[in-house]
Amino acid sequence: MSILFTNIKELLQVREHTNEPLRGKEMDDLPSIKNAYLWLEDGLIKDYGSMDDFLPHPAEEVYDCTDKIITPGYVDSHTHLVFAATREREFEDRIHGLTYEEIAARGGGILNSAASLEKMTEDELYEQARLRLDNVVAQGTTAIEIKSGYGLSVESELKILRVISRLKKSGTSNNCIIPIKATFLGAHAFPVKYKENREGYIKLIIEEMLPKIAEEQLADYVDVFCEKNYFTVDEMLRIIEAGSAYGLKSKVHVNQFTSLGAIDAAVKAGAVSVDHLEVMGNEDFTALSGAKTIATALPSCSFFLGLDYAPVNEMIDQNVAVSLASDYNPGSTPSGNLNFVFSLACIKMRMTPQRAFNALTVNAAHALEVHDELGSITIGKRANLMVFKNIDGIAALPYNFGQVIIDQVVVDGEFI
Numbered sequence: 463m464s465i466l467f468t469n470i471k472e473l474l475q476v477r478e479h480t481n482e483p484l485r486g487k488e489m490d491d492l493p494s495i496k497n498a499y500l501w502l503e504d505g506l507i508k509d510y511g512s513m514d515d516f517l518p519h520p521a522e523e524v525y526d527c528t529d530k531i532i533t534p535g536y537v538d539s540h541t542h543l544v545f546a547a548t549r550e551r552e553f554e555d556r557i558h559g560l561t562y563e564e565i566a567a568r569g570g571g572i573l574n575s576a577a578s579l580e581k582m583t584e585d586e587l588y589e590q591a592r593l594r595l596d597n598v599v600a601q602g603t604t605a606i607e608i609k610s611g612y613g614l615s616v617e618s619e620l621k622i623l624r625v626i627s628r629l630k631k632s633g634t635s636n637n638c639i640i641p642i643k644a645t646f647l648g649a650h651a652f653p654v655k656y657k658e659n660r661e662g663y664i665k666l667i668i669e670e671m672l673p674k675i676a677e678e679q680l681a682d683y684v685d686v687f688c689e690k691n692y693f694t695v696d697e698m699l700r701i702i703e704a705g706s707a708y709g710l711k712s713k714v715h716v717n718q719f720t721s722l723g724a725i726d727a728a729v730k731a732g733a734v735s736v737d738h739l740e741v742m743g744n745e746d747f748t749a750l751s752g753a754k755t756i757a758t759a760l761p762s763c764s765f766f767l768g769l770d771y772a773p774v775n776e777m778i779d780q781n782v783a784v785s786l787a788s789d790y791n792p793g794s795t796p797s798g799n800l801n802f803v804f805s806l807a808c809i810k811m812r813m814t815p816q817r818a819f820n821a822l823t824v825n826a827a828h829a830l831e832v833h834d835e836l837g838s839i840t841i842g843k844r845a846n847l848m849v850f851k852n853i854d855g856i857a858a859l860p861y862n863f864g865q866v867i868i869d870q871v872v873v874d875g876e877f878i
């Protein structure tokens with residue numbers, strides 16, 4: 463099947479390749495072609511260019527895009543989209559003055575989510591998660607990472623990872639398949655029965671959960687919530703190492719509330735990404751400067767919990783590869799809408815629209831290791847796109863905060 467878009471008002475994020483994540487001044491550049499064409503074949507980008515150089519291409523479908531802007535779809539490299547129940551009660555508790563940490567200390571938070579997930583069947587979980595996937599794809603997410611971590615027992619962690627595995631194969635309710643990566647986050651919190659036996663739970667993760675997950679090939683990455691009252695830096699390193707023995711690379715939760723030295727340790731351990739970064743010390747910047755590890759900021763989490771925002775412009779100035787993701791989860795971020803993340807990045811973090819869009823596409827694709835197939839308009843990449851009508855440029859996306867102004871989403875060359 464081949465499709466041709468002609469007279470495109472502007473084709474954004476066109477790059478010959480995206481072998482490396484963008485850093486420093488590169489983040490300010492959002493390459494585009496005005497009055498462009500784009501030719502898709504069998505779900506891939508076959509060719510693109512200026513209409514001035516246009517030669518007739520054989521195509522089964524041709525669309526005139528005089529009033530349209532086309533971009534690559536977003537990539538969401540950090541979500542907890544498989545969960546059993548929302549947590550409005552805690553939301554109200556925070557309005558009355560309790561903090562996220564206080565709610566967790568009372569047995570709420572992650573443990574609350576684990577208790578409700580234990581009671582839910584795999585099929586119910588799957589149906590709910592698929593509806594959430596439908597929603598985020600309609601909002602422009604065209605590749606996604608999904609974590610476990612609301613199980614905290616062998617059976618429940620496997621249940622979540624099996625749901626993710628089903629989503630990988632089945633896609634959305636209308637069978638739209640986007641790339642999904644699964645992350646094992648058994649080290650999200652200590653279950654109550656292991657409160658006085660941390661070692662016992664870490665052993666369960668390393669000696670029981672990981673081997674089973676590896677046997678069923680249920681995970682692409684391993685994650686740890688490294689934070690005061692959760693997992694220490696040493697515990698994180700042990701779990702990263704255990705995961706790597708099964709071929710799992712790591713993506714870790716660090717510096718959400720405290721700077722513990724986890725960033726330096728994770729970078730040295732070869733983590734693909736370090737995520738959150740609301741609290742950053744000088745040594746954290748130094749560890750990330752020039753590192754291969756991607757720094758993923760989650761502004762919707764800061765917005766929802768009233769935390770500081772990750773200092774992304776300072777990181778970019780210090781040669782850190784910055785990406786943005788949603789952190790979609792029932793506790794700290796009950797939204798997977800990357801259009802809203804885009805607005806927050808510009809409004810609250812003072813990223814320019816160019817920087818934020820690069821962080822949501824090219825660098826986000828690196829954070830998910832899908833940069834060879836997604837994140838830019840590049841020949842040979844998958845045709846996962848967003849189409850916008852009657853806007854003047856990229857700034858319209860974050861400007862229209864709280865709204866989804868996408869006209870159409872395209873996945874593998876098909877309108878969804």
Ligand SMILES: N=CN[C@@H](CCC(=O)O)C(=O)O
Nearest residue numbers: 571572687763789791793794
């Ligand atoms: N901080 C750790 N994990 C999640 C929130 C978990 C929850 O509150 O359910 C996050 O990334 O924000």
Ligand SMILES: [Zn+2]
Nearest residue numbers: 540542715789
């Ligand atoms: Zn998270």
